[in-house]
Amino acid sequence: MPKYYFDRLEYLSFLIQRKSTGTPEKLAVKLSISERTVYDYVEILRSLGAEIKYNKVKGTYYYVQAGHFDFKFKRENQLSLSK
Numbered sequence: 001m002p003k004y005y006f007d008r009l010e011y012l013s014f015l016i017q018r019k020s021t022g023t024p025e026k027l028a029v030k031l032s033i034s035e036r037t038v039y040d041y042v043e044i045l046r047s048l049g050a051e052i053k054y055n056k057v058k059g060t061y062y063y064v065q066a067g068h069f070d071f072k073f074k075r076e077n078q079l080s081l082s083k
Helices: 003-017 022-033 035-049
Strands: 054-055 060-063
Touching: 003 022, 003 035, 003 060, 022 035, 035 054
Parallel strands: none
Antiparallel strands: 054 060
């Protein structure tokens, strides 16, 4: 998968954390994707364990429980590898 795919998921997660996604239509514009793909991306985050709801009054997605995703590779400490 291309890096931009993970960048978009990370940005989506950031917007959800801030409760500033906007409507799915507006979110599609922010992420430069189709509205259908917005729903797919939200489902991907849900399948990875995030409980995500949509607030129709505020027009935003939000996490039911605080949390975040980290889609970057983390190197182990060299000291822990020598044990």
